[in-house]
Amino acid sequence: MLVSVAGLGVLNSVVLDTRERVHDLGVCKALGMSPRQTVSLVLASVAGIGVLGGLIGVPLGFALHGFVLPVMGHAAGTNLPPSILDVYDAPQLVLLGLAGVAIAVLGALLPAGWAAKARTATALRTE
Secondary structure, three states: OHHHHHHHHHHHHHHHHHHHOHHHHHHHHHOOOOHHHHHHHHHHHHHHHHHHHHHHHHHHHHHHHHHHHHHHHHHOOOOOOHHHHOOOOHHHHHHHHHHHHHHHHHHHHHHHHHHHHOOHHHHHHOO
16 A cells, blocks of 8 residues: 555656656657657656665664654553564665665656657647
8 A cells, every 4th residue: 555655656746747847858859869768768867766765765764663663662561572673684675675766667657658658849839
């Protein structure tokens, strides 16, 4: 459910960004950019944000998990065992970081396809 919401958030952001840059994309297409290059341009702009989100979000989430879970246990009047607290291994953290990039790219595929299919003359007329 969380991945779906994140993907829809990326989709919304990329749709808005692509609509703002439609004239710039029209200029690139007028200069000879192929549809595949247009898709690559849109996906590359989103992939950098996905990498940044993974690099910031995974360590921050790991730190919050280590802080919040013991506080919740103490509030309930119990000490949580280490098996409850130590649930993430290094490979899992790396996969979570890569998932940020995957969510960003998958959420941007549809707007990237729309940008690639846009007619050059129509894109150049919009302001």
